[in-house]
Every structure is written in structure tokens, then in C-alpha cells.
């Protein structure tokens with residue numbers, strides 16, 4: 001197996017609550033080039049798991065291996081794309097994208113060539129000399145993806161990368177991401193609160209339970225055959241995922257709202273024909 005996550009445990013210490021276990025016995029296997037999505041209630045440890053894979057956090061227990069090599073620190077083989085594009089506002093699009101390459105001591109000419117190619121792939125060829133504030137949110141996120149991919153990572157770790165975008169822009173970026181995923185064969189970990197996004201984009205969907213975060217269920221999607229338009233089988237899968245999640249969402253709401261809690265789970269069922277389906 002290409003990427004293995006074995007027996008991962010992670011706690012954080014809080015001033016008032018003491019040690020809080022965030023991840024408990026996470027075991028997961030991912031094939032090379034697989035597109036995996038993670039969904040789960042807020043605070044269940046999704047980002048923490050992503051940072052562990054990135055080597056930005058360290059587990060209390062358990063190990064992560066990529067091609068048999070233990071992850072001990074951050075490395076250019078794993079890059080993270082965050083919800084916030086994180087671009088440097090004082091640098092042009094080109095300079096943002098070449099930044100990491102130059103740090104890696106790639107000669108400037110070569111870095112610019114690679115960046116230009118990647119920006120063209122992300123349909124940004126006409127914005128190479130623009131500054132981030134001159135771009136729309138979707139374009140900025142495309143630059144962020146180009147900046148990540150130009151490093152030629154083995155694993156692309158995406159933490160709700162499209163959450164702040166409007167739905168039309170999201171749909172365009174979905175198509176672009178899939179095109180680029182097919183071209184680069186990069187392995188993708190994709191965190192989202194949007195079940196439809198997970199179903200339409202990924203091959204494998206991991207559903208997390210919360211407090212502490214655990215894998216509650218794993219689903220496989222036939223998205224590859226069906227394209228981006230929801231159909232009966234993807235809608236059915238969305239419903240199944242939402243059902244698994246409901247208990248967890250309730251748990252979180254009860255804890256957060258205390259005595260004010262009177263939320264009906266039925267409220268979580270929105271007609272999935274509306275735009276991009278249910279958010280959790």
C-alpha cells in the first residue's frame with residue numbers, strides 16, 4: 001500500500017479541559033494516485049490528521065508511512081492547500097508560484113518555466129503578472145493550487161480548499177482539479193463539509209466520528225464513471241453518508257448548545273437537488 005496510517009492517536013492540552021484526545025486509533029490505507037475525501041463534524045480532527053500526514057504535527061502514538069518511509073517531518077513531497085489561499089499579497093502570481101521552487105534552489109529560469117506551464121494548466125496564463133488583490137477568490141485559489149502542484153508533490157493535502165467560494169466557481173474548480181489530478185496522478189486528501197463535493201470528486205470517502213475523532217465509515221464512489229452531474233446513485237450515496245453523520249452532528253450540537261439544544265435532525269435533510277447538496 002502506498003500510504004498507510006496506523007494506530008494514530010493525538011491529544012492536545014487545554015487550559016481548562018486538560019488533555020483532550022482528538023484522534024483515536026486512526027487506521028487508513030490509501031493507494032497511489034487515489035482521491036480520498038474526509039467528511040465529519042466540526043472539531044472531529046480532520047485538519048489534525050491532515051497536518052500529521054503533512055508532518056506539521058506529531059502523533060502521540062502510531063505511524064504514517066509513504067512508500068514505506070516513515071513521516072517524521074514536513075517535506076516537499078506533501079503540500080497543503082488551505083481554505084484561505086495564503087498567497088503573498090506583495091508578490092505577483094508568477095512570484096507566488098515560483099516562491100517554493102526558488103527556496104528549493106531551482107534556477108529562476110527553470111522555475112518560471114514550470115510555473116508558467118502550471119498556470120496555463122490552471123487557466124491563469126493571462127494573469128501571470130497580476131497581484132492577488134486583482135484576482136477573484138476562485139482565481140486566487142487556482143493560484144494556490146498551482147503553487148502547490150508546481151512543487152510536484154506526491155500527496156496533495158487539501159483542507160476545505162473551496163469552502164469560501166461561490167458554487168459556480170466551485171464547479172469550475174472541481175473540473176479543473178479532476179483534470180489536473182488525472183494529468184499529474186497525484187494522491188489527493190480532500191477535506192470538505194460538502195457531501196456532494198466529496199461524492200462527485202473522490203473515489204473513497206471517509207466519514208469521521210467525533211470526540212475523539214475516529215473513522216466511522218468508508219464509502220466508495222463511482223464518480224469516475226458518472227461525471228459531475230448528480231444522478232440516482234450519487235444522490236443515494238449522499239443520503240447514506242448523511243445518515244451515518246447525523247448521530248455525530250447531533251452529538252456536537254448537544255455539546256455546544258447544552259440546554260438550548262432542540263435541533264431536529266430532520267433539519268439536516270435538505271433537498272439535495274439544491275445546488276451542491278447537504279453541508280454538514
Ligand SMILES: Nc1ncnc2c1ncn2[C@@H]1O[C@H](COP(=O)(O)OP(=O)(O)OP(=O)(O)O)[C@@H](O)[C@H]1O
Nearest residue numbers: 012013014022040041042043044045046047048049
Ligand atoms: N494546536 C492545537 N492546540 C490545541 N488544540 C487543538 C490544536 N489543533 C486542534 N486542536 C483541537 O483539536 C480538535 C480538532 O481540531 P481540528 O482542527 O482537527 O478539527 P476539524 O475536524 O478540522 O474541524 P473543522 O471542520 O471545524 O475544521 C478541536 O477541538 C481543536 O480545538
Ligand SMILES: [Mg+2]
Nearest residue numbers: 046047048159
Ligand atoms: Mg479543519
